[in-house]
Amino acid sequence: MVRKLLITLVVLAVLLVVADFGGRAYAEHRAAAAVQTELGLTQPPDVSIEGFPFLWHAVQGSYPTVIITAADVDQGLLPGTRAQVDLTTVTLPLRDAVAGDTSNLAAQATTSQVIIPLSSLQAALPRQDVTLSAGPNGTLQVNGTVSVAGVSIPVTGTATLSAADNALTLTVASLSAAGIDLTSVARNAAAALASGLTTTIPLRGLPFTVTSGDVQVSGTDVVITVTTGPVTLQELRRTSG
Structure with a gap:
């Protein structure tokens, strides 16, 4: 009986971990598409939602860090330029996360970087x-x-x-x-x-x-760093620095 109980607990733990990683991957994919629209990017960025377990943070609607990275943003004089935004103490209601809506995403602080190849x-x-x-x-x-x-x-x-x-x-x-x-x-x-x-x-x-x-x-890059206080994703595009 004890052995069966242990096996059941292990299976449940594995299923929870798989569900947690799957939920994170789905949320990051939906968020990338929403951020592309919100920030006017030519292609979906890479979105990394930090915090474990993810499902616990998702239910609360808060995450310690969300990292958005956009590659090849400058198609003019500076090819290869990347942009990265680190949002700290992020809030996003669960219903918005499920719907792929980032219009209400807010952060207590941001660090934005423009990375230009020398x-x-x-x-x-x-x-x-x-x-x-x-x-x-x-x-x-x-x-x-x-x-x-x-x-x-x-x-x-x-x-x-x-x-x-x-x-x-x-x-x-x-x-x-x-x-x-x-x-x-x-x-x-x-x-x-x-x-x-x-x-x-x-x-x-x-x-x-x-x-x-x-x-x-x-190294081989010029890095422009900008920090802000509390900001929404919509405000980020208009004010930085």
Whole structure:
């Protein structure tokens, strides 16, 4: 009798786990379609609903975290750009979750990120005779060459990145040659190269508006991070930063 009871409990536990994972997968699929419509995305995003057991959170209508990731949002100057939104302490009524309706989804805080490949940013620059790479402490390193009297001199500098009004601006104040005392002609050439790199690139296709944000370089990507307080999914598209 005890053995049969244990077997029954194990089977029930397995069925509950399967139901929990199945319910989560179904909810994430429905939410992805709803978020696509709500945020005006060209394709369904990846939606991850955190919290275990899922069914318990679903009945309560609250989740610790919901992560929305949209790939290839910029079909213009910055291909490969991704957008990720982490919503914390999320509320969504069960009836809405079942119906695939996210219009009432609300979060106590959000962290939104725009992730731009360095290769795409480099290709969008007005000068193609430079390379971009990650510098120390999240900075952006710029490397290029200037030619003086047939001699190529490598120069380097640090770019300033800023995000505002759905645009990314790159500015290079100066370029210098490590360990080389440049002549006035070479200095002028380096200054001309630096000024020619300044550019502002629109951020298109984002599921939220970037009015301002912190910009850092991480590995092979430029990452724009925006945080907000309490917000609904509808408000997120209009106000961020």
